[in-house]
Amino acid sequence: xxxxxxxxxxxxxxxxVGGAIRSLRGLPPRQARLAQGAEPRAIDPNGxxxxxxxxxxxxxxxxxxxxxxxxxxxxxxxTGVNWETTPDGRPGWLWLFLxxxxxxxxxxxxxxxxxSWSPYPEIYAQEPIFRTLDEGWSLxxxxxEGGYASEPARRRAHPGTRFPVRAYDAFAQQWVARWxxxxxxxxxxxxxxxxxxxxxxxxxxxxxxxFALAAARRHAQSVLATVALEPSGAPxxxxxxxxxxxxxxxxxxxxxxxxxxxxxxxQWRRYREVVDAYARRIASRGTATLTVDLAAEGxxxxxxxxxxxxxxxxxxxxxxxxxxxxxxxxxxxxx
Amino acid sequence: xxxxxxxxxxxxxxxxVGGAIRSLRGLPPRQARLAQGAEPRAIDPNGxxxxxxxxxxxxxxxxxxxxxxxxxxxxxxxTGVNWETTPDGRPGWLWLFLxxxxxxxxxxxxxxxxxSWSPYPEIYAQEPIFRTLDEGWSLxxxxxEGGYASEPARRRAHPGTRFPVRAYDAFAQQWVARWxxxxxxxxxxxxxxxxxxxxxxxxxxxxxxxFALAAARRHAQSVLATVALEPSGAPxxxxxxxxxxxxxxxxxxxxxxxxxxxxxxxQWRRYREVVDAYARRIASRGTATLTVDLAAEGxxxxxxxxxxxxxxxxxxxxxxxxxxxxxxxxxxxxx
Numbered sequence: 001x002x003x004x005x006x007x008x009x010x011x012x013x014x015x016x017v018g019g020a021i022r023s024l025r026g027l028p029p030r031q032a033r034l035a036q037g038a039e040p041r042a043i044d045p046n047g048x049x050x051x052x053x054x055x056x057x058x059x060x061x062x063x064x065x066x067x068x069x070x071x072x073x074x075x076x077x078x079t080g081v082n083w084e085t086t087p088d089g090r091p092g093w094l095w096l097f098l099x100x101x102x103x104x105x106x107x108x109x110x111x112x113x114x115x116s117w118s119p120y121p122e123i124y125a126q127e128p129i130f131r132t133l134d135e136g137w138s139l140x141x142x143x144x145e146g147g148y149a150s151e152p153a154r155r156r157a158h159p160g161t162r163f164p165v166r167a168y169d170a171f172a173q174q175w176v177a178r179w180x181x182x183x184x185x186x187x188x189x190x191x192x193x194x195x196x197x198x199x200x201x202x203x204x205x206x207x208x209x210x211f212a213l214a215a216a217r218r219h220a221q222s223v224l225a226t227v228a229l230e231p232s233g234a235p236x237x238x239x240x241x242x243x244x245x246x247x248x249x250x251x252x253x254x255x256x257x258x259x260x261x262x263x264x265x266x267q268w269r270r271y272r273e274v275v276d277a278y279a280r281r282i283a284s285r286g287t288a289t290l291t292v293d294l295a296a297e298g299x300x301x302x303x304x305x306x307x308x309x310x311x312x313x314x315x316x317x318x319x320x321x322x323x324x325x326x327x328x329x330x331x332x333x334x335x
Numbered sequence: 336x337x338x339x340x341x342x343x344x345x346x347x348x349x350x351x352v353g354g355a356i357r358s359l360r361g362l363p364p365r366q367a368r369l370a371q372g373a374e375p376r377a378i379d380p381n382g383x384x385x386x387x388x389x390x391x392x393x394x395x396x397x398x399x400x401x402x403x404x405x406x407x408x409x410x411x412x413x414t415g416v417n418w419e420t421t422p423d424g425r426p427g428w429l430w431l432f433l434x435x436x437x438x439x440x441x442x443x444x445x446x447x448x449x450x451s452w453s454p455y456p457e458i459y460a461q462e463p464i465f466r467t468l469d470e471g472w473s474l475x476x477x478x479x480e481g482g483y484a485s486e487p488a489r490r491r492a493h494p495g496t497r498f499p500v501r502a503y504d505a506f507a508q509q510w511v512a513r514w515x516x517x518x519x520x521x522x523x524x525x526x527x528x529x530x531x532x533x534x535x536x537x538x539x540x541x542x543x544x545x546f547a548l549a550a551a552r553r554h555a556q557s558v559l560a561t562v563a564l565e566p567s568g569a570p571x572x573x574x575x576x577x578x579x580x581x582x583x584x585x586x587x588x589x590x591x592x593x594x595x596x597x598x599x600x601x602q603w604r605r606y607r608e609v610v611d612a613y614a615r616r617i618a619s620r621g622t623a624t625l626t627v628d629l630a631a632e633g634x635x636x637x638x639x640x641x642x643x644x645x646x647x648x649x650x651x652x653x654x655x656x657x658x659x660x661x662x663x664x665x666x667x668x669x670x
Binding site: 005006007008009010011012013014015016019021023024030032033034041043044045046047048049050053055057059062076079080081084085089091092094095098108113114116117118119128129130132133134135148150169170172173174175176177178180181207232267 | 350365383394427448452515542602
């Protein structure tokens with residue numbers, strides 16, 4: 001494929017959306033030194049804090065080939081960095097989708113990265129979780145349970161893995177704290193985002209894939225298509241509780257993509273069963289739904305992080321081709 | 336000024352640099368539900384965590400006009416978002432410097448935004464500080480002490496302020512937690528960054544301005560110039576403790592820029608005295624040092640956030656012109 005030498009952009013910018021003020025009162029003051037060479041000063045934690053927002057970085061092409069942007073939502077304990085340069089230094093999906101002619105919006109979800117997070121227990125109910133490199137190694141299906149070691153030479157990866165294992169530590173530098181039980185405020189911020197963005201294609205990964213499936217129901221008129229890469233969940237009554245959705249019909253087209261060794265991993269097998277059941281349910285009500293199981297097609301070795309694996313560019317192209325063929329997108333183009 | 340319609344970029348990417356593995360042992364497990372519709376599972380906090388890295392987003396022009404990138408360092412409790420779209424929706428310095436022909440690197444410092452942060456007390460010694468909107472209003476010299484109110488209509492701003500006061504809440508959405516006492520690991524990560532980036536021009540704001548002054552001493556061969564916008568400190572023996580710098584000579588050119596009402600604000604007056612003394616010291620040893628006091632020049636109303644004020648584009652142009660005239664930059668161009 002002949003790629004252009006560069007990309008002509010009309011703008012690069014960002015916004016935060018979805019926050020609200022929360023007032024804290026009655027907390028004790030503390031002393032801290034906040035500048036080089038300065039004396040300690042009293043810090044009053046009482047007052048107003050902004051909480052609940054998410055971060056969106058927006059890349060607009062001078063001449064987009066497609067009429068709507070692609071919106072990227074990362075997974076749990078991650079940020080939008082997931083879509084940038086791969087840990088071993090190849091162009092990420094952000095760049096590949098710009099090259100393909102899409103405007104791109106990359107988000108840091110509520111509580112993650114540039115979206116900021118709020119104090120606990122004052123605003124968030126509980127303390128966060130930090131994923132260990134030990135857990136990520138097996139949970140992301142890079143290697144077997146117990147295959148991680150601090151020393152890179154002693155790590156055991158799955159044979160034939162497509163994840164750039166020598167860049168695993170660089171990948172772990174991207175990880176951020178996460179909070180359990182924050183589905184509702186995360187979705188609320190995504191609701192605000194989609195209200196602002198309007199017509200778009202959602203691409204979500206892992207936890208962000210599950211949010212994309214949920215958001216597609218809540219914004220079925222403006223979300224033209226949903227791509228969920230290894231979603232770690234699917235909409236339930238609990239998540240939909242504040243919107244009255246009684247049917248699974250009228251949803252945008254769905255593409256679900258799975259890497260290798262999903263069924264061999266107890267947790268991913270359970271997640272996949274939930275998502276497969278959801279896909280069958282919406283398909284039975286008329287939603288165009290395509291599940292791609294890469295290993296079943298003979299493409300072996302993909303980890304949970306499809307957009308970082310050694311075939312990430314081919315997978316991006318495949319997703320782009322699926323989007324390009326959508327009747328919904330062509331309908332917008334003709335407007 | 337005729338601005339081009341768009342900007343031709345060769346690449347957009349990112350990297351994290353400066354992290355190292357820390358192993359946690361002996362912590363109790365906890366139960367949490369981490370995916371929609373999933374059962375709670377045991378979370379083991381023990382294992383390896385990556386800590387100490389910073390985040391750098393890199394924008395490379397197809398045809399840069401200048402031979403070295405400009406590196407942006409935000410201030411305390413902030414992230415690289417400060418340099419993107421202003422809170423009221425105007426192009427930020429990131430875009431303006433790309434338009435001026437510079438490659439740009441925007442950082443999220445150690446512990447901030449996409450750089451992630453680490454658990455306390457396990458890795459960081461103490462809990463973070465969240466800046467209140469109440470404090471920011473006067474500390475950033477947008478309005479007088481006590482001039483903030485939750486309700487925007489009741490806020491009192493300084494007469495003639497150039498800060499986009501109606502976008503103050505949008506600005507506060509950018510703020511993130513910070514930790515006191517983290518100067519050394521922050522500078523260590525910046526050291527690693529500068530080792531990787533090589534020749535560059537540093538532009539730092541507030542706390543990041545203080546770090547830029549310190550880093551210019553530690554990387555006097557590769558940092559061709561330092562721009563410090565309202566630095567909240569200047570190098571001290573304490574910060575330089577791990578590098579043997581005994582003289583103030585041989586430093587790159589320095590530009591120091593101050594907004595309005597600095598001397599009227601007790602805390603900023605103290606910060607400025609420290610920085611002015613430092614500027615005199617390095618100037619006396621031969622460093623080209625320019626202090627711009629905007630109000631003294633008759634440009635009134637600038638807040639602490641010069642790159643967000645209503646004259647931010649003019650100030651960017653002025654900084655660009657100072658950089659463009661640097662002999663050090665022209666020397667690199669001729670190599």
